[in-house]
Amino acid sequence: MKLQVCIIMASFFYMASVDAKPCQIDRFTSNQLRLSSSYLSQAATSFTVSCDTRYAIQFNARNLTNTNGASYLVNQRNNKLRTQMNITGASSSRWNVPLVQPAGMNEKFVVLVQLLERPTAFTPAGTYQDHLYVSLEF
Template sequence: MKMKILLFLLCLGQISLVYAKQCQIERLTATQLNLNSSYLSQAATSFSVACDSRYAIQFNSRNLTNSTGSSYLSNEKNYKLRTQMNISGATASRWNSPISQPATNQNKFVVLVQLMERPTAMTPAGVYKDNLYINLMF
């Protein structure tokens, strides 16, 4: 009988030591990035992450072609314009791969997109799009 009571008290002690981890994305500056139709035009967004434990962040895009951030915009007829995306604020600048980050009460990230192809008079008109995905794993 004493063993059961002691085990119960140990379990209660363990419960009080466990708490939910908390991570959140804050201060997003733009939900849509608009590039000009000129060679090397740029657009950026920034946001902060607050997390009370180590976490991983993963950046990806629908049209990503490699882990260094090469991607493309495509129109409704699937015509493509090359882009280059860069990450600052992370411990590495890898795409489509979790990047381990230390616990912090505010870590600022910036994602920059640059048009790497010169549109010409022969470039079909239309709305060119890509989707950017940011995943937090904690």
């Protein structure tokens, strides 16, 4: 069985006001999270946000199923493997909900993904993916 799991990270920035001071997101440790094909394997990425004013950060995923971070990876034939995603560094680990953060420099955020299903010999081969989005509103 050849099973490859991957989560692709994308970033989007929104500016709420032309008078707002700029916010910056950088220092990504990885733009792809690669899970091994074993039960409960984990992958993480981190990044920093610097903003002179209060801002809202929102984490979302293409295959997100609830605000607690439950999601799944899917292959080209729509086979699914369940995952759980967690956020540290934010005011909570809520997904697809704007999380208001105080102004600060180099505030670190970590996104951790864990495979919740045990791949077996019967798990269809393929590349399983999800897409993770991070949005800033300031």
